[in-house]
Amino acid sequence: MATPDLILDPALKYWVLLPISFVMVLVGLIRSNVTYLLSPKPKLEPYRAVREKQFLKRAQSFTQNSGVLNAREIRDRQQFLIEKLNSSDFYAKEGEEELDPLSAFADPANNEAMMNMAKGNMMNYIPQTVIMGWVNYFFAGFVIMKLPFPVTDGFKGMLQTGVATPDLNVRYVSSISWYFVNLFGLRPVYSLLMGDKEANELISQQNQQQGMPNIGGPGGPKADKLFKAEAESIQILGHESIFDGIVERVLSEN
């Protein structure tokens, strides 16, 4: 072997390796709690916005399931919905006009959404920067452990960042690399500590809320466009009904 084995001071384990891991776990836990505190409380939507969405939903379900009515009823509702969709009766804001995308930044509602995004991002990168600075300041260039199993040379870049020794055996891990390994590998530890189920539930709840198109939100389509499009699809709807030939169907099934 080209390089003789290094002898690592056992004190490195207690004063560098474990403290880095411990601090990372701790900071991760604190961060998740602070993010929770900073996350915005669910706000009540103004009833006009809900009304707009619900009317669109009503129109959409008519487009999808108009077959449950007979031909005459389909025609009646078609007329009613097209008329309403083409008027501004159900718009959340009166006289929505075309806005250019840049002016969206001046809208206070959008600002709030962006502020929340910024807060979330800040909670992600500030702690990481601080810990990385700490590791770099105190433990720069430390080789802190030797992996108990051999790895190929490809891992050199990953395991020996910050140690300028091209010939060192890949099994030795530098302090800053240990930091990165922790950064990406601690997820299972967190879910063990914080309860996997509740974390997953939170995530799935967040996903569910995005079922409806985000009318009027930042970057979302405007109501008048959606309404017009829906009116068009209702206009071209056929008059097919599930009641056509239902007697024969039931008779032949039994």
Add this chain to the structure above:
Amino acid sequence: MSSVSALKNKLVLVARSGTYVNFAPSQVQKYHHETERFLMNSSDELDAVELFDVYEMQFHLALITSHDVEAKAILDRLVDQFGSSENSQRIRLLQSKYLEVMGEPEQALKVLGNDPDELRLSRRLTTNSRKSGNAEEYIANLNFYLDLQPSDLITWAELGDEYAKVGHYDKAVFSLQEILLQEPFAYPVFYKVGLYNYYRFLQEEQALKTERKDKLWELVEILQDARNNYLRSVEICDVYIKSWIGIYLISSHKFNDKLRKLNSVKEVAKFLEQNDKLKTLSEKKIRELDQEAWAQIKQ
């Protein structure tokens, strides 16, 4: 699956679907006991969200079964957990219901407040006028609420029933069809649409003075709608006996005999022919499903 987690799943499902409000009294009693025991012995099985869903159900069950001390205890527990009720519509709704049951309707209304954005509470406010017995006012309120919430299915169902109570069966059918448009496989609703169409037919048949062809044909159309809706309901759920009975009643109605005079019209002849076939089929089905029901019909 252990029996505890099966029980847990059942209770959570019932709590979230809200079906317990339609239970028969004995069932309500049973569920109340069961939930009480479950909350006492194995509430650890539930996670936080499930636990409070079940508490909410138990609150309602306690109110229905007149255990108002218990209801108050649960309500206090929920208020303790979620702090002041100022910003939770759900808790204020429960508080208002409790006050209403305790005979303090003014207080109950006060708790609900009148913020138009709080739609859950608005719906509760809408139902307030039901007690006055003034159906017209109640229907107007429901319509107003539906203008704000055009796809609130529960309110559409309520409106349908209210219209039926005052005899506007065509409007009742319209309201119930709003539900079908969103839930196209709700066979009990198909049954109800059929039923209200049938009632409308009976109503108009009674009022019918002449035997003119076009008037009779209008009635046939209503009857056909009723029959089709019943048929759709049994197409989705074959053992739904109410709809089979409905089909039987239509196919054996004496109006059919009146129609035989119009047998020369092709559509009428077809309608009658189908009715004859359906009569045999529905008779067979009802006998299979429930002998007792059949005996009652024959009486």
